[in-house]
Amino acid sequence: MYGIIATWRMAFEGITAGREILEDGGFAGDAIENAIREVEDFEFYKSVGYGGLPNEDMEVELDAAYMDGTTLDIGAVAAIKDYANPISIARRLSKEKVNNLLVAEGAERFAHKEGFQRKNMLTERAKIHYYNRIKEIKEQEIKPYSGHDTVGMVGLDKRGNMIAATSTSGLFMKKKGRVGDSPISGSGFYVDSKVGGASATGLGEDLMKGCISYEIVRLMKEGHHPQEACEIAVNRLDKELKERRGKSGDLSLIAMNNKGEWGVATNIEGFSFVVTTEHQEPIIYLAKNINGKCIHEKANSEWLDNYMKTRTAPLVRR
Numbered sequence: 001m002y003g004i005i006a007t008w009r010m011a012f013e014g015i016t017a018g019r020e021i022l023e024d025g026g027f028a029g030d031a032i033e034n035a036i037r038e039v040e041d042f043e044f045y046k047s048v049g050y051g052g053l054p055n056e057d058m059e060v061e062l063d064a065a066y067m068d069g070t071t072l073d074i075g076a077v078a079a080i081k082d083y084a085n086p087i088s089i090a091r092r093l094s095k096e097k098v099n100n101l102l103v104a105e106g107a108e109r110f111a112h113k114e115g116f117q118r119k120n121m122l123t124e125r126a127k128i129h130y131y132n133r134i135k136e137i138k139e140q141e142i143k144p145y146s147g148h149d150t151v152g153m154v155g156l157d158k159r160g161n162m163i164a165a166t167s168t169s170g171l172f173m174k175k176k177g178r179v180g181d182s183p184i185s186g187s188g189f190y191v192d193s194k195v196g197g198a199s200a201t202g203l204g205e206d207l208m209k210g211c212i213s214y215e216i217v218r219l220m221k222e223g224h225h226p227q228e229a230c231e232i233a234v235n236r237l238d239k240e241l242k243e244r245r246g247k248s249g250d251l252s253l254i255a256m257n258n259k260g261e262w263g264v265a266t267n268i269e270g271f272s273f274v275v276t277t278e279h280q281e282p283i284i285y286l287a288k289n290i291n292g293k294c295i296h297e298k299a300n301s302e303w304l305d306n307y308m309k310t311r312t313a314p315l316v317r318r
């Protein structure tokens with residue numbers, strides 16, 4: 001069996017290529033790294049890699065992580081600037097014995113020494129988003145912390161290796177140095193090839209309060225199907241946050257176990273995700289939460305057309 005599950009529609013092209021690697025008997029780590037690089041390189045995705053939206057100082061600071069569920073190796077970078085593919089730096093760091101999670105200048109120095117490609121990740125389009133947002137904030141006092149999309153993936157290869165990985169520009173207008181859940185083990189991702197893996201997207205500050213990716217893997221280890229595990233974990237955390245804090249941020253999770261069975265859960269409307277397995281070509285689904293049950297359906301062609309149109313539509317500075 002083999003398969004990949006990923007957050008958001010933007011993972012589709014990468015997963016389509018990743019599936020071929022898995023089908024040919026390749027390593028899940030290669031399939032996932034390549035798939036995430038594809039998302040990082042596409043400038044119209046404004047929440048990951050090149051074209052990602054900047055922090056409040058108009059700098060693009062990126063977070064990424066890579067975990068090997070067989071060896072339990074983890075590598076991650078946080079608040080890294082000016083490197084094209086944080087996921088590859090994270091993977092490289094996962095091979096070190098220590099110093100596996102590097103931040104900011106430390107991560108950049110490592111990437112430089114290892115010869116990773118430098119790139120100014122701030123696009124003209126992202127600058128326009130930035131200036132427009134500043135104007136909106138001034139005019140209407142809109143909360144800066146909305147709008148996000150982390151790419152998170154879990155993959156299984158024919159040999160039973162499982163990988164989890166993430167990459168994100170985090171929250172638009174975040175403070176310099178702010179780190180979300182995505183590079184944090186157990187929160188943004190977790191995987192154990194003996195069980196399965198999970199990855200998160202949403203408000204990092206809240207996802208971290210439940211170590212939610214680890215929690216899902218733990219529930220799968222107790223015998224829950226990935227779908228059940230995702231629903232239990234998301235519903236519980238959502239409820240606790242509402243009870244204790246009055247509200248819950250966005251929480252959306254994907255998971256796959258080592259049999260290739262998968263699940264998702266979300267507390268928002270319209271969480272898109274992509275899945276492929278040995279028996280299924282990559283499919284884009286839309287999920288929503290109805291009374292604690294996560295319902296998903298295939299995205300229709302209208303939704304898909306509209307998605308690309310809005311991402312690539314000309315943007316004017318207001």
Ligand code: SD4
Pocket residue numbers: 148149150168169170171179180181182200201202203204205
């Ligand atoms: C973060 N969880 O930095 C990320 C943002 C995100 O979908 O996922 N967005 O908090």
